[in-house]
Amino acid sequence: MHTILPFLLAMVAIIVLLTMWAAKLKIAYPILLVIGGLLISFIPGLPMVKIDPNLIFFIFLPPLLFEAAWSISFKEMKKWWRIIGSFAFLVVFFTALSVALVTNYLIPGFTIALGFLLGGIVSPPDAVSTGAITKFVKIPKSTSAILEGESLLNDASSLIIFRFALVAVGTGQFIWQDAALSFLWMVIGGAGIGLLLGWIFVQAHRYLPTDAPSDIALMLIEPYFMYWIAEELHSSGVLAVVSGGLFMSARRLLFLSSTSRIRAFSVWESFIFILNGMVFLIIGLELPEIMDGLRSKGIPLSTAIGYGLLVTGVLIAARIISSYAALIATLIFRPNVAPAASSRRMRLTMPLLLGWTGMRGVVSLAAALAIPIAFDNGMAFPHRDLILFITFEVILLTLLVQGLTLPYFIKRAGAFGERINKENEESVRQKVKQDLKVHSYQFLKNKYNNGLNGNAGMEKLLKHLEEKSKATDDSWMNEKTKSIFMELLESQRLYLSELNKDVSVSEDVIRQQLYQIDLEEERLRMI
Structure with a gap:
């Protein structure tokens, strides 16, 4: 030994x-x-x-x-x-x-x-x-x-x-x-x-x-x-x-x-x-x-x-x-x-x-x-x-x-x-990301329309989705906003799972986006 x-x-x-x-x-x-x-x-x-x-x-x-x-x-x-x-x-x-x-x-x-x-x-x-x-x-x-x-x-x-x-x-x-x-x-x-x-x-x-x-x-x-x-x-x-x-x-x-x-x-x-x-x-x-x-x-x-x-x-x-x-x-x-x-x-x-x-x-x-x-x-x-x-x-x-x-x-x-058309692959990736942003925005508008106006936390949440900015202060992420964000991430996963049925979309692109969502969820858990 x-x-x-x-x-x-x-x-x-x-x-x-x-x-x-x-x-x-x-x-x-x-x-x-x-x-x-x-x-x-x-x-x-x-x-x-x-x-x-x-x-x-x-x-x-x-x-x-x-x-x-x-x-x-x-x-x-x-x-x-x-x-x-x-x-x-x-x-x-x-x-x-x-x-x-x-x-x-x-x-x-x-x-x-x-x-x-x-x-x-x-x-x-x-x-x-x-x-x-x-x-x-x-x-x-x-x-x-x-x-x-x-x-x-x-x-x-x-x-x-x-x-x-x-x-x-x-x-x-x-x-x-x-x-x-x-x-x-x-x-x-x-x-x-x-x-x-x-x-x-x-x-x-x-x-x-x-x-x-x-x-x-x-x-x-x-x-x-x-x-x-x-x-x-x-x-x-x-x-x-x-x-x-x-x-x-x-x-x-x-x-x-x-x-x-x-x-x-x-x-x-x-x-x-x-x-x-x-x-x-x-x-x-x-x-x-x-x-x-x-x-x-x-x-x-x-x-x-x-x-x-x-x-x-x-x-x-x-x-x-x-x-x-x-x-x-x-x-x-x-x-x-x-x-x-x-x-x-x-x-x-x-x-x-x-x-x-x-x-x-x-x-x-x-x-x-x-x-x-x-x-x-x-x-x-x-x-x-x-x-x-x-x-x-x-x-x-x-x-x-x-x-x-x-x-x-x-x-x-x-x-x-x-x-191998790199531009086409990149356009598919960008389209999936953009569609995911649109889906996220529509999800929040449809489900939490009354809570968007005048709510500083929700406004920052939307800004985060649109600009992907890195906030240095996480105090805006209260428990209610975090719960909504978690629900949004799950909605994104369901959306990507349905999108994966489209044969024109590469599964590698879908998995990359799902991995990013997992990382985002882990970041939220640390707040």
Whole structure:
């Protein structure tokens, strides 16, 4: 304990330092974290980082998925559900199938089941890596929504493939009828369990006498409960967390106070930052042990590197092919929902760039590390070290090659830059703010018309709404005026919730305004 604790604290410090350095260099922090972990692993005398394969999913996945579901725009997901669904399920299966066929043909001793196992591990792109990279390049809301929605669902589909392949490798057989029924239960049962638990947790927050610390504490353990209960019932824990997280996110105004929402945002941001950093460092730290496993099996390093290059090439090609296939199918069957492009060149370039966003990361590592070392009968799992090495190489290559070149390609192609109208985004934001002011004024006029004239407090309240001035003297805010102001803020939230139903208004703008209202409410509580 006295050896590992300083090491873990040092890891957190390294994560912070490398992230700051990455921001200064304007590159995605997962790239530096993986390289940093790799370099640190060669320092002699460091404790070996080992995680129980049975716990790797449970430790990292639930909070990462829950936070992603909480922050994504569900309105954008509904808008682009066809493309998101095709990438999250059809593309993942096509990618896993491609990897299975190629590895079965070219890697000695690799069965179709092992190929599907590897395909399920490396098929889902990593949302953290993509988000960190695209932070330095402006991309349209539609593209961002597609990538975020895909990342939520493709984890579930890839892990379902992984689970079935793991059973096939262990038993040596695959019964399609049983697999189809199990698949339906995993999808429907997982989503249903998540929705049910999400509803229960919402009611608990609403009716229990919770405050901000207890709300946040409950939210930290809720994704673990969703995942654990779903897995115990042999359904998809990933889908349970995603569906439950989306359900709770859509109702955040109903069961969380403004204090809980503001504080939870900071807590979750820091918690997820540390978890992601830990995972990417572990990716680098695990390599020496994986290489030792290859040597013990008599597999030359050059051969293993060649297999990793092969699988990486298959993944990139499969995703690009799938991107063009999705565009063609959309233009043929649903041309009205195809993403807009101002020229034919842009339309042809967009799928290529979308296909180039397939960086791998957290989920792939977690799945690979979750492969058991041996079966229940004591027999060693076949090619485990080779699968781990290929997974590591895929993550490293996609982060370095695609991650470092994606911003350049986007800027060079100009496929996205011309379609992002900053003036239009700003005009929408300003229009929402102005409409909110008009709504606030009309609310006060209609409900408290008799109290406006000659009331110094109400006149100052209106002046505050119109000019947003900062008063140095809060004596005018008596209890009656504060009560009216609180009522006004709640009316603003209801107005914004209704406005969010308008598909032309970005949900990000709505959430920014809601956050400002929460901050205003907190300021009032301090008076």
